[in-house]
Amino acid sequence: MTNDIRLAARRLRYVTQAGIALVIGGSIAAAGALAAGRADGLGVLRIETEGLTPWPAALSLLAVGILLAAALLQLVRMLRQVEAGASFAAAPLRGFALFLFLAVLASILLAPLLDLAFGGRRLVLAVSGGDALMLFVTGLLFFVAKLLDEAQRVADDASQIV
Amino acid sequence: MAITVRLDVMLALRKARSKDLAAYVGITETNLSLLKSGRVKGIRFETLEKICQYLDCQPGDLLVWEPDA
Numbered sequence: 001m002t003n004d005i006r007l008a009a010r011r012l013r014y015v016t017q018a019g020i021a022l023v024i025g026g027s028i029a030a031a032g033a034l035a036a037g038r039a040d041g042l043g044v045l046r047i048e049t050e051g052l053t054p055w056p057a058a059l060s061l062l063a064v065g066i067l068l069a070a071a072l073l074q075l076v077r078m079l080r081q082v083e084a085g086a087s088f089a090a091a092p093l094r095g096f097a098l099f100l101f102l103a104v105l106a107s108i109l110l111a112p113l114l115d116l117a118f119g120g121r122r123l124v125l126a127v128s129g130g131d132a133l134m135l136f137v138t139g140l141l142f143f144v145a146k147l148l149d150e151a152q153r154v155a156d157d158a159s160q161i162v
Numbered sequence: 163m164a165i166t167v168r169l170d171v172m173l174a175l176r177k178a179r180s181k182d183l184a185a186y187v188g189i190t191e192t193n194l195s196l197l198k199s200g201r202v203k204g205i206r207f208e209t210l211e212k213i214c215q216y217l218d219c220q221p222g223d224l225l226v227w228e229p230d231a
Contacts, residue, residue, distance in 0.1 A: 162197050
């Protein structure tokens, strides 16, 4: 493991940690504004609720934010291991891919389901091409991470054969 | 583990040193030490052959199966 890679991993970790703070802070602020009925009142920002009532939209936003933060935490875990000298950390990468996939899935499904639970009359699912592409890419990333995990296990076994 | 490595016994019988054996086989002393203590998952035929050559013994002299119960 070269020092350049360790340094790059450390820098990326700082950026990711800042991203986690931004995601959590942004989600709480936006969910709070939605719950208070101020979707237009976040300075220059406007929160898109796609016709949902405030509470389901706020809860959905918060849940997606938490899942996204969990994905980034896994990324931080992976980068810490790289900084410590591990050439590859498969388990955190798999966790990152899984939480990212769940965040995308939650962003599609959670709001309409919560709307229904909060008294909505029918379930309306809006899946755009971008959403489908994100689901495919994050699902593929999870699969590739699982393959890499298996490859690392085989490499570990091989390293214990003298 | 059911398979016991008796490399240390053979080394003692032949009055050979681990360092020399490691150099002959082409593995590190650390790996040889791990092999002696049985803390490896396997041994290559190539490694086994060289150890047998150096110690003038059979694989059965180095590896012994001992039933657990």
